[in-house]
Amino acid sequence: MSIFKKVLSLTFAVLLVAGCGGGSGDSSDDSESSVTTVSGSFVIPNAAVAPSVASSRAIEDLSGTVIVTIGNSQVVIPASNITYDAENNYLVRFSKNVNIEGITVITCTSALVAGTTPIEFSGYNMTTISAGEDNDINGNNSSAALTEVDLSGFTATASPSFDSFEVTEALEGALITTFDATISQLESDLVYLRVNNAYQPLSVYVGNTGVATIINSSISLVPGENKVQLFAVNSQGFTASPTRTVYCTAENIEGSENFLFTLTWDNLSDIDLHTFYYATTPSEGTATPDWHNYFGSRNHPNDDAIINNLDIDNVHGYGPEHFTLLGAPDGYYIVAVNAYRINYDIDTVNAFVTVQATASNKSYGPFGFSEGDGMDEMGSMNESDSWYRVADIEVTDGVATIRRPDMDIIPCSGTYYYSMRSAADLKK
Structure with missing residues (x-):
């Protein structure tokens, strides 16, 4: 991801529950096995147009959506669920069941329109989700950091597309391999990687054509089967690549x-x-x-x-x-x-x-x-x-x-x- 422009306020509460309902909007993963609910609120600042505000602080002239991704899941929040806070920022609340444990990437992308003015915003956050433990990433109600990323100048007409994604077969006994990918319809560098159960941001360059090319990027492996997947987000949606499986022939040492x-x-x-x-x-x-x-x-x-x-x-x-x-x-x-x-x-x-x-x-x-x-x-x-x-x-x-x-x-x-x-x- 590019060097961020500013750090913004992000408020989350992550609670461990069983069988709770998902968040508002669509989701890429509605698995019945999901046991952790991620919920919270964040602000989209610097509104281009100060919208009219009803007594409930709901926004009367806002349309469009905000997309929040949490690892391999997404929540699409419609404009009707977004309010206007006391400091004239857009306040977005969400809740989503996820089947994730460990280090996770969260992203936020706006496709909101205030009147006729687009409200452009893209940002990300990293956090840790642990099953069976207190997952309030706010830390006693303090705000976590959402990092805003630079937009490329390209306007997407569809969700991101993985034009290619290949993982190189690991050498005999090697604990590392590489992958290549080409991704189009990108408005920013909100691209991240999953290797087995761990997520991480990627450093990619996106030009004004909306295309990013990743060449010979390294990933570490564990002995046996490894699952590798890419994710990309723009204002039109969230796309997961096909999952690639790569085998590592190195072996754990029994008894050690x-x-x-x-x-x-x-x-x-x-x-x-x-x-x-x-x-x-x-x-x-x-x-x-x-x-x-x-x-x-x-x-x-x-x-x-x-x-x-x-x-x-x-x-x-x-x-x-x-x-x-x-x-x-x-x-x-x-x-x-x-x-x-x-x-x-x-x-x-x-x-x-x-x-x-x-x-x-x-x-x-x-x-x-x-x-x-x-x-x-x-x-x-x-x-x-x-x-x-x-x-x-x-x-x-x-x-x-x-x-x-x-x-x-x-x-x-x-x-x-x-x-x-x-x-x-x-x-x-």
């Missing part, structure tokens, strides 16, 4: 733990995934790890392996970065996120991490980094504002226990110590 850690973030900053390992549980205080996997040492602990444990160092934005370790040895692991560089025209970046073990899968985030928290040289790596400690993992007899970060244990390397903020209270 198997890890996949995934980092994504929501804009064009440079965020990094770090994994520290201790063969035995370290004592309190500073402790030098047996190995430290990050962009400068991507192949730890498999120094002689052809395939790096950290697949890529994504310096351009959004991620993902994946750390994979099949047959993880017993010991103590620390998973952390570092804001290496925040772009000069970006105020805040939100990072998300999924920690997947053989028998468990936990999603964390958002972890917010503000302007000034990021770094551009290794010498400042002990600045705590640029770090979040996501989780500690203890592996005993081949079984992982994921724990809250023990902040009394401080990873260090030579003269550098990694002072961090704990992300435990931010876990969804």
Whole structure:
């Protein structure tokens, strides 16, 4: 996605229920197995025309719709369900049953018309949905951030079209592959990817022809079958690509733990995934790890392996970065996120991490980094504002226990110590 123009107020409440009705409008997924209801409200600001307001604050001269997508589902909200708030913004409320757990992309696109004036708007949000837990992404009623994206200047006449979408067959034993796609009828770069159950925004360029071409984009795989799908949104609708299946011939190691850690973030900053390992549980205080996997040492602990444990160092934005370790040895692991560089025209970046073990899968985030928290040289790596400690993992007899970060244990390397903020209270 392009660098955003502004951050807008978005209010959500996400509740876990069973068998609740769907939201207003149409949906791409009305599965009976949906158990999580996502509901909330947000504003579309800077109305081009101040509409007439009835006593109920309903808008009398508004037509059209707003499309909200939540992962693989959509809600179409008609103008009759939109009101006008006290600050002269359009107020959009929605509710939708979804069958999603983990890191998810939410988008909002306006096809509203006030009188004869189009109200153009496109934006997105990333959040974490966890079944069986409190999923109020507002965090004690504070507003989440909806990022408005630039429009391409192209006017769509139909929903987005996937003219092509192909996933390359993975090489023998490889944990990564690539895909290509061509998408037309795009008014903005609201395109996102699903790999198995994880969603993430994509960085694509959309010109004034409304076409985006994606070439040789990387995706990480888990052993066995992997499902890959693309989604695109414009003011005319929401389109899901065909689902592609790609097989990974690498195998989990029986009797041992198997890890996949995934980092994504929501804009064009440079965020990094770090994994520290201790063969035995370290004592309190500073402790030098047996190995430290990050962009400068991507192949730890498999120094002689052809395939790096950290697949890529994504310096351009959004991620993902994946750390994979099949047959993880017993010991103590620390998973952390570092804001290496925040772009000069970006105020805040939100990072998300999924920690997947053989028998468990936990999603964390958002972890917010503000302007000034990021770094551009290794010498400042002990600045705590640029770090979040996501989780500690203890592996005993081949079984992982994921724990809250023990902040009394401080990873260090030579003269550098990694002072961090704990992300435990931010876990969804």
